[in-house]
Amino acid sequence: MTRATRITLEGPFLLYLGDKRNPLDVKTSRGLALFRPHDCLGELRQDTCPLTLGLPRMSVEQAAAAGAKALVLGVATSGGRLEDAMIPEALAALEAGLDIVSGLHQRLDADPRLRERAAALGRKLIDVRAAPADLKVGTGAPRAGRRLLTVGTDCAVGKMFTSLHLVAGMRERGLEARFRATGQTGLLIAGEGIVVDSVIADFISGAAEALSPAREDAGWDVIEGQGSLFNPSFAGVSLGLLHGAQPDALVLCHDPSRPHMRGLPHMPVPDIAACLEENLRCARLTSPSVEAVGISINGSALDPDQAAALRGQIEADLGLPCIDPAVTGVDPIVERIAARFA
Amino acid sequence: MTRATRITLEGPFLLYLGDKRNPLDVKTSRGLALFRPHDCLGELRQDTCPLTLGLPRMSVEQAAAAGAKALVLGVATSGGRLEDAMIPEALAALEAGLDIVSGLHQRLDADPRLRERAAALGRKLIDVRAAPADLKVGTGAPRAGRRLLTVGTDCAVGKMFTSLHLVAGMRERGLEARFRATGQTGLLIAGEGIVVDSVIADFISGAAEALSPAREDAGWDVIEGQGSLFNPSFAGVSLGLLHGAQPDALVLCHDPSRPHMRGLPHMPVPDIAACLEENLRCARLTSPSVEAVGISINGSALDPDQAAALRGQIEADLGLPCIDPAVTGVDPIVERIAARFA
Numbered sequence: 075m076t077r078a079t080r081i082t083l084e085g086p087f088l089l090y091l092g093d094k095r096n097p098l099d100v101k102t103s104r105g106l107a108l109f110r111p112h113d114c115l116g117e118l119r120q121d122t123c124p125l126t127l128g129l130p131r132m133s134v135e136q137a138a139a140a141g142a143k144a145l146v147l148g149v150a151t152s153g154g155r156l157e158d159a160m161i162p163e164a165l166a167a168l169e170a171g172l173d174i175v176s177g178l179h180q181r182l183d184a185d186p187r188l189r190e191r192a193a194a195l196g197r198k199l200i201d202v203r204a205a206p207a208d209l210k211v212g213t214g215a216p217r218a219g220r221r222l223l224t225v226g227t228d229c230a231v232g233k234m235f236t237s238l239h240l241v242a243g244m245r246e247r248g249l250e251a252r253f254r255a256t257g258q259t260g261l262l263i264a265g266e267g268i269v270v271d272s273v274i275a276d277f278i279s280g281a282a283e284a285l286s287p288a289r290e291d292a293g294w295d296v297i298e299g300q301g302s303l304f305n306p307s308f309a310g311v312s313l314g315l316l317h318g319a320q321p322d323a324l325v326l327c328h329d330p331s332r333p334h335m336r337g338l339p340h341m342p343v344p345d346i347a348a349c350l351e352e353n354l355r356c357a358r359l360t361s362p363s364v365e366a367v368g369i370s371i372n373g374s375a376l377d378p379d380q381a382a383a384l385r386g387q388i389e390a391d392l393g394l395p396c397i398d399p400a401v402t403g404v405d406p407i408v409e410r411i412a413a414r415f416a
Numbered sequence: 417m418t419r420a421t422r423i424t425l426e427g428p429f430l431l432y433l434g435d436k437r438n439p440l441d442v443k444t445s446r447g448l449a450l451f452r453p454h455d456c457l458g459e460l461r462q463d464t465c466p467l468t469l470g471l472p473r474m475s476v477e478q479a480a481a482a483g484a485k486a487l488v489l490g491v492a493t494s495g496g497r498l499e500d501a502m503i504p505e506a507l508a509a510l511e512a513g514l515d516i517v518s519g520l521h522q523r524l525d526a527d528p529r530l531r532e533r534a535a536a537l538g539r540k541l542i543d544v545r546a547a548p549a550d551l552k553v554g555t556g557a558p559r560a561g562r563r564l565l566t567v568g569t570d571c572a573v574g575k576m577f578t579s580l581h582l583v584a585g586m587r588e589r590g591l592e593a594r595f596r597a598t599g600q601t602g603l604l605i606a607g608e609g610i611v612v613d614s615v616i617a618d619f620i621s622g623a624a625e626a627l628s629p630a631r632e633d634a635g636w637d638v639i640e641g642q643g644s645l646f647n648p649s650f651a652g653v654s655l656g657l658l659h660g661a662q663p664d665a666l667v668l669c670h671d672p673s674r675p676h677m678r679g680l681p682h683m684p685v686p687d688i689a690a691c692l693e694e695n696l697r698c699a700r701l702t703s704p705s706v707e708a709v710g711i712s713i714n715g716s717a718l719d720p721d722q723a724a725a726l727r728g729q730i731e732a733d734l735g736l737p738c739i740d741p742a743v744t745g746v747d748p749i750v751e752r753i754a755a756r757f758a
Contacts, residue, residue, distance in 0.1 A: 314652025
């Protein structure tokens with residue numbers, strides 16, 4: 075049977091920010107800093123980079139001297155390609171004694187300079203997007219277990235963040251819960267998973283089925299969602315994941331400050347209620363009794379009063395708990411899960 | 417800019433049937449026999465294979481002696497893998513002087529025996545599923561041109577067959593029309609295309625956009641659909657293709673003899689009207705004025721009177737032309753296209 079990709083990542087890490095200017099472009103580095111803080115020594119960034127993770131700024135040599143084991147290229151690039159600017163820094167990291175970890179589509183060993191230096195120096199090039207070789211097409215056949223999937227009005231709206239907080243909150247409440255990573259950041263945090271947007275298209279739902287196999291206990295698999303049914307770049311991944319996850323419960327994630335779909339000025343952000351309804355309709359193909367258990371907002375760009383008012387409005391409109399994990403915690407959704415799936 | 421995969425396939429071919437028993441499993445070999453008949457010399461099948469394409473049964477040596485240039489492994493296997501039984505036959509074909517052409521997921525050169533013998537003998541191993549290396553994520557940005565996409569209640573219900581007949585019918589009617597292949601059989605017939613279920617999941621809609629670039633003339637791209645929004649194995653591919661194709665017109669394909677979704681006894685075949693409506697709703701994300709122009713039935717398993725009655729019933733129910741390309745031709749749909757998009 076297919077298993078999730080398992081990677082063993084020895085920290086501590088130096089986190090790459092490069093010259094990125096959009097916080098969403100350093101999502102992977104930031105995720106590691108947030109959810110594996112004890113493993114993050116410093117950040118590597120250009121003078122022109124206005125972003126910081128709150129970690130000491132370090133060169134690769136300084137990081138190696140401080141004990142770092144790997145440079146994590148935790149940034150998003152166009153098409154997931156290695157950018158030219160990354161190569162000299164990655165080569166310097168190899169020279170300094172660090173392994174390289176990447177969540178990009180393009181494999182590290184596809185660059186001959188990196189491949190040759192890593193081989194000569196005995197360093198590892200670790201691609202977390204590499205998919206398991208033995209994936210199968212999904213079947214949609216009913217399987218045992220309780221699964222929650224986070225879905226979104228767009229990509230990069232807090233699905234991983236919400237999933238990780240939900241797992242912690244469910245465990246505090248005494249529920250058995252396990253995080254199932256489907257993206258490169260989640261996989262780096264959890265140490266295992268399958269990066270579903272990197273599998274061959276035929277195997278999207280099969281990857282989701284392999285990732286969250288049948289379980290007979292009363293515990294939950296909390297599966298990190300990807301993309302959005304309303305984002306035309308990635309909706310195929312979202313639909314395959316929705317069918318393969320076979321969720322009992324959905325949590326819809328939303329960023330109210332997004333002016334349009336990410337990177338697509340011509341695409342409006344969908345209405346929350348319509349987006350939730352579309353996800354429920356599509357999910358019913360493999361999970362007829364699926365239900366929504368809450369909404370998760372990233373209100374960090376709003377005034378706190380505005381954000382609270384928005385949450386209240388959403389709760390009134392949809393009759394579901396609306397949280398902002400960083401502000402309210404996740405208890406209202408955990409309580410609803412406990413009540414609905416006793 | 418990304419281009420479709422171009423392959424030059426020199427015929428004539430020997431078509432592999434192996435020991436397959438289900439006609440759907442030899443779809444690629446049959447498609448070539450049907451749409452490139454002048455390039456198909458014979459068929460290679462086991463004694464236990466009850467299927468035939470109506471071609472002379474030949475060994476690889478006989479085919480080579482008769483002038484064949486390549487053995488086409490035009491069968492479907494579980495997970496798209498090379499089956500053990502294929503290896504000795506492929507090796508014999510190489511020895512006899514033939515190249516090997518495959519539409520399987522598993523690359524031919526991933527098998528060391530094939531790789532080594534082909535290299536030693538100077539023969540080609542041609543994988544039509546190999547995706548272009550420079551695909552980008554789709555954007556859904558509006559682009560010029562008229563596009564028709566065939567969609568289906570399930571996979572393997574006649575989308576390629578209908579598309580090819582529509583192109584021929586549109587050309588007869590004086591419309592400019594071009595077939596855009598998205599599957600291995602279509603690509604083998606057309607000589608170019610992108611096998612969209614083989615691309616990395618992030619690039620499904622981008623592949624569809626690359627496959628059917630903006631065109632400024634009044635001509636049509638007729639894009640071969642894949643899978644079904646209601647087939648949980650492949651719906652992600654279908655949705656990404658629908659968004660990337662940005663179709664002006666949809667034709668829904670259906671096999672009324674299908675007892676359940678292919679290979680999924682637990683999944684019912686969707687209602688035609690509901691399936692069409694779901695495809696239209698999803699397509700509107702990138703093509704707001706999309707419309708349905710007809711239904712295409714494969715009635716070959718029905719009694720002819722029954723099939724005619726079914727077509728009449730569908731026409732009455734949906735107010736759209738319902739054809740069976742092999743029986744009625746495609747003119748009713750071509751007429752509707754000409755009338756609606758004057």
